[in-house]
Amino acid sequence: MHNYRNEGHEHPASWYAASATLDQPRPPILADRTCDVCIVGAGYTGLSAAIDLAAKGYDVLVVEANRVGWGASGRNGGQVVRGFTKGQDQIAGWVGKEDADRLWNLSVDAMDLLRERIDSHNIDCDLTWGYIHAAEKESHLTDCRETFEEWSRYGVEDIYVMRPDQIRERVASPRYIGGFYDPGSGHLHPLKYALGLARAAETAGATIAEHSQVLTLEDYDKPGPVKVKLATGATVTAKHVLLAGNAYLKGVAQEIEGYVMPVGTHIVATETLDENMARSLIPDNEAVCDLFFVLNYYRRSPDNRLLFGGRVSYSGYDLPDVSKHTADKMRHVFPQLKDTEIEYSWGGYVGITIKRVPHLGKIGPNTFFAHGFSGHGVVLTGMAGRVMAEAIAGTAERFDLMAKVPHAKFPGGRLFRTPALVLAMTWYRMRDLL
Template sequence: MPKSYPRSWYADTADIPTRRPPLTGDVRCDVCIVGAGYTGLVTAIELAQRGYDVVVLEAERIGWGASGRNGGQIVTGFNKSIGTIAGWVGREDAVRLWHLSEEAKTILADLVDRFGIECDLHWGYLLAALKKRQMDELEAWREELAGLGYDRTRLLDQEQTRAEIATNAYVGSVLDEGSGHLHPLRYVLGLARAAESLGVRIFEGSRVLHLETGAAPQAETKTGRVLPRFLVLAGNAYLGRLVPEIAGRIMPVATYIIGTEPLGEERARALIPSGHAVADTNFVLNYYRRSPDHRFLFGGGVSYSGLDRPDLKQALRRTMLRFFPQLEEARIDYCWGGHVAITMDRTPHVGRIGPATYYAQGYSGHGVAMTAICGRLMAEAIAGQAERFDVFARIPHAPFPGGGSLRKPALVLAMMWYRMRDLL
């Protein structure tokens, strides 16, 4: 029996469907996808539109992992500058990767429009600087994007930022009209309905226990087996150690969100008049937005150790109040979290294992949009058009140092350094 969705504002405001049945017996198909989150479902849609017979295996419920719990923010570009990426893959391919990242947002918008996915999609995003150094970095980022032909950003000074966000915390910001936010669980459930309308078969409560990733791939669950021509691994942070070849190249990181009681339209609108999503530029960042029912959703505190703080709700509330002391009397109705996957280089990984197994993982905070392009690229590669997939696969796939036992302690120490850098 799959687990229920963790309690969250998302789960309480989504139209949760009845459980889909688990896999039973042997099933043959063209492509088997492991994981019914954004990556797996976009890949399934792209393949089904090309005429492929697709089966999706989900260990729990559709969107049960990061796809149904994240901050819902649609972010332009990568977590690294195009200049940094050019140092890895060369300028020409770095520019191609930039255009692929822009295509990701177009795919998302097209899916929402074409399949009528009601997910509160809103365009507009504010990247806010807490200190001059961060503002300088935002200006450099904006100039780099302008050099790539991206003209959807605007620099805001302290006064203009204060008009957009009801806090004195920031020295300035960049408004990006090409980024935005949505209701993540509604979006992933809408993707599932879209996939099924195209003939995709989705099995919930079907945890994969064994995989064959060679020339004759297969996926085995407790009650059945899928025998496909191609295999797609889309479990990301929740794939665990099932596939050792790629497990050491991502690190599951817990991130958390709180939601206030309904504040009323006037009070909620006063916090962020435009309704845009907001994030600061700390390495360990804070991100927030208001909801359609006039709550304030504030995300931040992370855990790299795998252990949740016992005072998690109170700690996030204290952080929120440093920015918005006017919410002192607001009750906290929700507190939830989940795991996202980061990579050493903080950019997504796509690749192959053997001749017939593909994977995408490690979105490092940019997964709402980036999953869309990665799904399309894997579908193109399976269909025999791998040129764009191979460009994306050139991003380095460095493993985390320390192996299975030491990589978490090493990352915790590294994050302590970055947290100190944010504070100083």
């Protein structure tokens, strides 16, 4: 359960898998075939692109190594967060103010797209609005004030910096001295959302093949069709390829591997709590995250559990007793849960970039990629899939905008970049403790 790298080909034993209606396995690709677009990865990015491309009449094949939503799309914390991990001033320093403003507007469009997908395809994924960034020390409150000022410049309404009494009314923890309230972000059931997107893609005309792991790409750096070699022995020949495997794409495209780092994250779900106890923790049912660099995040589930997660491994290796480590952090935030049992425990990878914003681009004339959503994937993946679909259909303006952010590889190459990141994260962890 705690092996981030490989938990088999079925969904991990998470609360998400236990509370969702899973589809029957989709058949793998066993014979050679052709298509207009081959999408690698049946997560949010790939499925979003598949919906749009199939609706435009393209012959779309999505190949997934395991099951729909098996990776980060079906394991994440479910936080629906607007904007980017980095602030707009930092983004403006990379691309200029005009393009930074356009990227902000694109992030707003991404949130609208998520709502549109859920509404138009009747996806039952427990979407709930309200989000709290919880401050545990004065430097966190400074971050809250800066975010408030920045978002206010973009016309965001109904946000506010929380006083101590205001956060105590919304989060029953002694840890916090304030926070930032955002009614326009929220949370959902991530696996239900992924499954809903898959059904919408199939309704639009796309084909999804599970248990169809991609081994290599051939001819992707040349004009013309790309050959996608599968572990089943079959070859898919496609006019266009979209790489949407994010942190789980290791070995398929080594040119871009160094730009994203798989970071281990872990979530525990408590036993079902008394309804009054569950409601007392977060009375208005917002999603909450703290403002540490190595952050924690949590929310209530519809069946009165607390789902609590955090980043626990930057090394690619499992921590000893990672469930206890995560549960201890939960009880640090909520001492009233000291005797509460943990019923589900699961982990996975989130892909981060050095700049903590998504990395989009092309590795060949007809081969696109998107990865490194850095904690904002529930919202931004949908837009990444859409802009890649737009580019294939001949309108690349928004794709080019997202691809304009300059990215660098993690230092040290394949052998040394993980130890380098561990050292950096140790420094940030020490800073969090100050």
